[in-house]
Amino acid sequence: MDRTPEANRIAATKSSSISSSPAVQESPFSNFLSNLSPLNTATTASYTQTLLGTNLPTPPVVFTSPHINLQRETSFLERDDIVEAGSEVYKECNTNIVQIQNPSFEEVQLCSPSGCVDEYLADPVEVDSTWSADLRSQRTNEVPRLLHSGFAPGEESNTEVCDIMFGSPENEAVLLSDQAEKNLPLSSLEMSQAAINQRDGKKTEELSRFIFEKVKESDVNACLVSRAQNCGENAAKVNLHRAGCQYDEKNASSQSREDSNECKQRVQKGFVKEGGQNERGIRRHLQFEAAKAYKFTILGNSESPNSLTHDATNSRSPSILTNLKSLASSHFDNRASSSLQDVSCDTLQFPSSPYESFTSAQIGVNSTTSAPIHSVIGLHLNRISRSTSLSSDIFSSKKSIGYLSMPEQMLEHGSNNIATNSSSILTSAVSGKIYVHVASGQQESQAVTEANSFTFHSTDTMKPPCHSMLVDQETAPCEVGMSASQETDEVEELNQLSPKRKRRRDAYMSEGCKRCNCRRSKCLKLYCECFAAGVYCVDSCACVNCYNKPEFEDTVLDIRQQIEARNPLAFTPKVVDNAIDSSPNFTEEQDLTTPSSARHKRGCNCKKSKCLKRYCECFQAKVGCSSACRCEGCKNTFGVTPEPVYNRAKKWEAHPAEKLDNVKGAIACIKAPAFSSASSSNSAKIPQAQLPSSQLQPSGAHYDIPYDDTPEILEETSNPTKVVRASSPNQKRVSPPQSRSRLRERSPTGLRSGRKFILQAMPSFPPLTPHRNSKEGTNEIENDDK
DNA sequence: GAGTTTGAAACT
DNA sequence: CAGTTTCAAACTC
Structure with missing residues (x-):
């Protein structure tokens, strides 16, 4: 990997902390590891079988370690076992249940634009306990061998990461053995019992442990995927399998081999920047945010991300891993620091709408009040909220939508009115999770915005994360929710553009996502639109010496953290929808999509443009200037500054x-x-x-x-x-x-x-x-x- | 396409 | 924290 002195410097700064596996060992996460209970191999096998097809002759070899095996299992457990078992619990302690949802969706990201995972997720089957039992036995015996089977020699970087987190392969084998000896199976049935216990307020330990374990396992899976990315075909196959892509290769399914190959390629290429343009945008965002979520969460506070950060050289470890870690940490925190009893069951009602979901999220936050609150409050809240939201959906309907993890599915369901259609709601939540996976920055923001846009602009069609790029709203490169009228305006505006601008706009439209031309900022400053939007730069960007790429994930996250330290709102969308408020007269039926309902968060400071050119962020966002603006000679046609504007958005532009x-x-x-x-x-x-x-x-x-x-x-x-x-x-x-x-x-x-x-x-x-x-x-x- | 203008972001 | 510099997008030619 080419690295400039700048990158080396940054990496060097981190390396010291990275090398400190003790940091990991001392973390709640590691503590958890030390007390791992045996894996739910039966469940794993069952779900794996589901993933691979019911006719698989032998259990998938992907289960190379107790920690690694459950990528699929986790997904299903989240969606079914956990949901079912915890459905009752959810009402009382949704926080714990909720956040384990993430791993599965990260997985989706991994493999998935083509939907190979979706396929799998879409059709869960019943568990085959017999087969599972065999698998458990086999796995236990084969772990030492399997641990190495999927990896080509010399895979340093990610291996290191994995080792840091879970120890060397050898250690994994030992660990597996130890766990086998403990013989403390925590089957889904037991999990259900744990959930019941939880519900009854008797015990939280079983459930918490289980959840955390699942998360951990997912982490390992992510790690393996990362290895696969670095280790070539052989490893890739194993990990593809893990990611659900091998599904097609080994089993006749509805998915074509071509799709499978495509999926494989995507895995090998790091899942990033593959697939459609919109998907690209989504993926970029996801990677970005997931990693961030991890960094801000796994360590328990925003000040210590580096303590667990691996060297930038190893930054290829998927953000998925970090995200999962984040989730794990989050769960752990929830478990350790919160008393579920703190959450009143009365407030933890089953969400029937996005709002309900958010309420749950709030509760989740509450339950973790004893834990450190990240400086990046937005991220923290968002992450939790999204998780909660997703879980809410799952709880509300473990059925179909729980598997609507794909953007395509989002689109499919996006047209539903979220306010009234439970399916839509679910979709929204899922989308939030998927596209977001990340919270307070705009990555998260974007993702969340995605979900929110859908939520609040429920009448509008759910668009791909980057669809709104067409809107060319700086603040929301991937925001959705543009109304039909807005789209029309865009078209008209486009028609009026100069050829050059048209080309640029066309580029936007064709690309679907923002692009930048940074030359000196390395795309690591807010000057960079991509960076500011919380997305990685793409190949089509014309930037120079760009570091806003997945391979510099750590660097990017580091910088982001620094920026957010200065300004927690730095990565939040610049334009907010005033309609999304709780003004006395506000109703969900109100039009939430009109530009007039939005305003620039911090306002502009235009001096010469009179807010009539795109220099003005308000104008660019097609929102009126507000009292927050300090512009001079404002002639913003979308609204005028000092004087209160009693327009349809007068709830905001009040006297x-x-x-x-x-x-x-x-x-x-x-x-x-x-x-x-x-x-x-x-x-x-x-x-x-x-x-x-x-x-x-x-x-x-x-x-x-x-x-x-x-x-x-x-x-x-x-x-x-x-x-x-x-x-x-x-x-x-x-x-x-x-x-x-x-x-x-x-x-x-x-x-x-x-x-x-x-x-x-x-x-x-x-x-x-x-x-x-x-x-x-x-x-x-x-x-x-x- | 080069150069200028503009205002946000970053820096001092 | 006000002033200055840097930066990249927007804009003009």
């Missing part, structure tokens, strides 16, 4: 006095549930949207409140007096607060506000704000921090 009222109301509302939640989880249900926007003191001032800091609002609510502060309409932008972590830590209950809050906080993007009006309140908070 200054009203704004202040809204801020206070939001604060009061948030505060109430936040504090009351400690004693009554039901209070969390209080939708902020319903907060009266009337309780406030008027003042002729505008309130420039960054919108997506919902968590902060909660955290700051303890001191309402600080929150509200008048400011001039065009006051200078306020940088994100520097004390977020501190604040966050301060108010563990803050995240327990109502469902609505969750809904908006979860996405690290737009919807982070409790409600449209609360944005202002948030901003005030930030100002106050300053």
